[in-house]
Amino acid sequence: MKIAFYGSSLLSSYWNGAATYYRGILKALASHGYDITFYEPDAFDRQQHRDIDPPDWARSVVYPATADGLRSVLAEAGGTDIVVKASGVGVFDRELLDGVVAQSRPDALRIFWDVDAAATLDEMRGDPSHPVLRALDDLDMVLTYGGGPPVVDAYLGFGAAQCIPVYNALDPETHHPAPADxxxxxxxxxxxxxxxxxxxxxxxxxxxxxxxxxxxxxxxxxxxxxxxxxxxxxxxxxxxxxxxxxxxxxxxxxxxxxxxxxxxxxxxxxxxxxxxxxxxxxxxxxxxxxxxxxxxxxxxxxxxxxxxxxxxxxxxxxxxxxxxxxxxxxxxxxxxxHTYDLRGQQVHRIFEAHRQRTREAA
The missing domain is CATH 3.40.50.2000 (Glycogen Phosphorylase B;)
Structure with a gap:
């Protein structure tokens, strides 16, 4: 299955605390056979501070932080089975979310992946026209990297079909004991x-x-x-x-x-x-x-x-x-x-459960 993932940055952790999380989750999902493309804008000097090379477990697409760049990457959403818009991209967040909903196939799994749920929910409470609030009816689920019961209850209260925390974790191949420096x-x-x-x-x-x-x-x-x-x-x-x-x-x-x-x-x-x-x-x-x-x-x-x-x-x-x-x-x-292999298994089960419900409802 193909995944189109629109996030802040996979290649750089510069002003981007979610990088480790994205890398761990997506690397683990790739081991389950998912074909992943990560779309990140060329913004905030992140490309000048890359700390990994483009990985072999995901295709990395860096696009210009312009309206034309946005259109070019959103056009690819229609060719995938799972479309993910992450929070906090920092460039065209509203347009990316609207575009994911509009451009994806009717049978695609559409996900908002919130890596800062507390902040997003605070914004939603103060803004009835918030893009996430408007998009919830068209999204199949919200995944979050934290928050537990308070976040789940809040998202369900706003009308999300599902909200499931997928917590941070460890990739032992990346983070492990090392000599003192x-x-x-x-x-x-x-x-x-x-x-x-x-x-x-x-x-x-x-x-x-x-x-x-x-x-x-x-x-x-x-x-x-x-x-x-x-x-x-x-x-x-x-x-x-x-x-x-x-x-x-x-x-x-x-x-x-x-x-x-x-x-x-x-x-x-x-x-x-x-x-x-x-x-x-x-x-x-x-x-x-x-x-x-x-x-x-x-x-x-x-x-x-x-x-x-x-x-x-x-x-x-x-x-x-x-x-x-x-x-x-x-x-x-x-x-x-708490390894990303275990988190990847969790997300794979979430995707499979959605597919099963979709088949049963057809």
Whole structure:
């Protein structure tokens, strides 16, 4: 079966946190025999910051971020069995969704894949003409990369035929233990782009502990932090490509995960960083959010902090031996329960179930 997938970027993780998720899910689906084409706009300097070559498990089409470029790629939707519009493409999002509905075959499976459901739902609540809200009657299902029961209930309440979370996971061929790298030496490291709805939480969970522990070393990777005032013991190193993520996770004593405001509020939304760190056997400290125990066991496979004071206390008392034990336990858990192979099996079953319902209704 052919899949046309319209997303932000498969080839670049630059200002594109969904890249790891797309790669993991689509690579796993390809192993089930799906013929996948990923359409991404040439926008936001992502093509100048590619961190993978075009893969052999999907055809990559980079199109100009113009009206003509949009028309050219939407014209291909009609030749596929499954058409996916992901959220957050950043260019022509409304037109892409309208085009997917209009251009796909009547018998095609039409999906909106929401990689930021909390934000999308907030927009829908405030805008009766929101494109996703208008498209729900013509979509067969909504898939999300997080959110759990609150997101499912909200989408069903808006009229979605189905809403199913497909959570982030680990590709053990990509993210795994690696040798330490002196570039990433620190007591606590955080990898996060500077975003308005996460900056306040990073101030609390990362910069506040750094100020409280002036003798500890803190490392911050990600875009946008160059002009942010920080304690002297914080080293900001800018964008870290996915090829360096394993060393980034394996070198520090611990790594930190900080959810965005909306994700923390709605819960059940582990970031890709959670599974990357666990796959590398890193000791992960995460801010508290509902549903964490579905993915990692607090105090055994992950350390959970309610605020910056908790982070400082956890870090101050974290021995190298305990950090290694937590990281190894996390790695065992995600390899057993949270790989993209397993997520791919889940999505394949979702597609097959839809096909079966369609045949029965014919």
């Amino acid at each position: 002196p570039r990433f030496e620190a007591d606590l490291a955080l990898l996060a782009n500077r975003l308005p709805d996460r900056e306040g939480r990073i101030e609390e969970f990362f910069l506040r502990p750094a100020a409280q522990l002036p003798n500890r070393r803190f490392l911050l990777g990600g875009n946008g932090w160059h002009d942010k005032p920080m304690p002297e013991n914080v080293r900001a190193i800018g964008h870290v490509g996915t090829a360096d993520h394993n060393s980034f996770n394996c070198t520090p004593r611990a790594v930190l995960n900080v959810a965005r405001d909306s994700m923390a509020h709605i819960g059940f939304s582990p970031a890709t960083r959670v599974f990357e760190a666990a796959g590398a056997a890193a000791c992960l400290i995460t801010d508290a959010w509902e549903g964490i125990e579905l993915f990692l066991a607090p105090d055994e496979e992950v350390l959970v902090a309610r605020d910056g004071a908790d982070v400082a206390e956890l870090l101050a008392g974290l021995s190298p031996e305990r950090a290694r034990a937590i990281g190894e336990a996390a790695k065992r858990r995600v390899l057993a329960e």
